[in-house]
Amino acid sequence: MRRHWITRSLTTAAILIFSFCLTARSLAAQAVDESRLRHSGDGGRVPEPGGKDAGGPAPRLADGTPNLGRTEIGKGAWLPKLYTDYSAILVDPPKSQGIPFQPWAKALQEYRHKVTSESEDPASFCIPLAGSHPYTRGGVHPIEFIQLPEQKRILQLMEFPGHNWRDIFLDGRSHPSKQELEEYPTFMGHSIGHWEGATLVVDTVGFNEGTWIDKEGHPHTSQLHVIEKLTRTGMNNLHIEATFDDPAAYTRPWTIAFDLAWGPDWAIKEYICQSNNRYQD
Template identity: 45%
Template sequence: MVLFATPVVVAQRSAPAPSDPTPRLADGTPNLGRIPGEKGIWNVPWIRNMGLRIDRREGGSDLPSSGGAVGLVGHDVKRDGSRLEPLVPFMPWSAAVYDYHVANESKYDPEGYCLPPGGPRMMATPYPMEIIQLPEQKRIIMTFEGATHIWREIYLDGRPHPTGDALNPTYLGHSVGRWDGDTLVVDVVGFNEGSWIDYSGHPHTDMLHVVEKFTRPNKNTLHYEVTIDDPGAYTKPWTAGWNIAWRANGELAEYICQENNQYLLRLTDDFGQPLFERKR
């Protein structure tokens, strides 16, 4: 046997350039958006399965915090559902619903019908995002290029959540926030049941309570952490997190869901027939 050796060239990798420090507002609060005169957006990654992004400090090894291959699902990757996600504290019914979504390749995904992603899924859908801080109004606006240009409002004026009939269930819920040092902590309630937690199809009920944490450790990184607390669907809260990268010079572009309907061409009924036909 003759063995042929192929020369191996080892590329010298230079250390990544250090990121600029966290920009701040006049009062010292971290600036989660653009500085005056700057262009740029947050390049939200596609986190298809939050069950594979769970904070494992309660047991197991840590998962990568940036958008890599972990948790990504495509047509060439088999998904086995709840049995491969032991850290997601499913109830029997929510595990069954999730397994159904997985088995059917998420063909009933509400977002495929141009409905808002809602809740933490907005931070896991790969469309640019802009954060606008309005300290004089004590609120923050987050705008998203996708999801029919959806936007959310976070109140920082100390108001409580509405209660009773005053709390109108919506896709985005009602958000109130506060600063804990350099971390923005957002408490969200008042969700309807029209969305999924993520693309893979983790379900939720209208009892969903979300706690989000936004931290900008440097100019080019926004760390996002979300705790899912839904006693109607899960036996205990669970937490996932990832990094979102800053894209300099980026801007939000026009997005019309009706004209971006390639997703719908993949949807099939229970007999495998297309729900929507391509126009010829």
């Protein structure tokens, strides 16, 4: 009897300690975000998207190319906006039809939405965000675009979840072969881009299956093909359209559209996040 009592006591203690750790982790993350807001450089205000011509005309580089980044050295970044329900920003098909899931993908997304916790979100394990996920994650972790015309590429820098970046190649190259993409898939895929007027069109393939499309757990397979269209409609507004084509997870391609705001006093800061192999267990 005493042995059973000791076992129950140890189990209860373990549960309490685990719960305390989760609560402490959540409070610590909240404290970091609140501290970041208080020291954002603009009085703690996270700006909202402003629409066309917000803050004045969209800037351009010396060669006339649209400038997706800073106009002053060391100042400014884009602020991700939280969109927890992609069906709310769905433009094709119409919102009334909803996201065109394959049955298994719908069941998995519903499970993730209702059951899973932060402990199962890949981003909680420092896994990079794929597709449009960096823009819609919310929070106070900015995004920057560093345009390198001479190198014919754009670097997209993301503070969360751990200073990730991706190359967007503008030199006319094609994607690697299908065989190479299947042998060496990556979290963020392989991105090539081109300009269509004032819009940057980014084509990305070669994803592995270790990420979610968004914070709500929309799944994808290695067949995912993402087309992003980024247009700086004004100094302080970035309009983004993202189309997801993954026939293994969805019955047809689908597109979302949304806007991000420019934070003139924001900048990417130190953010430490170290992954390990436990997520793959």
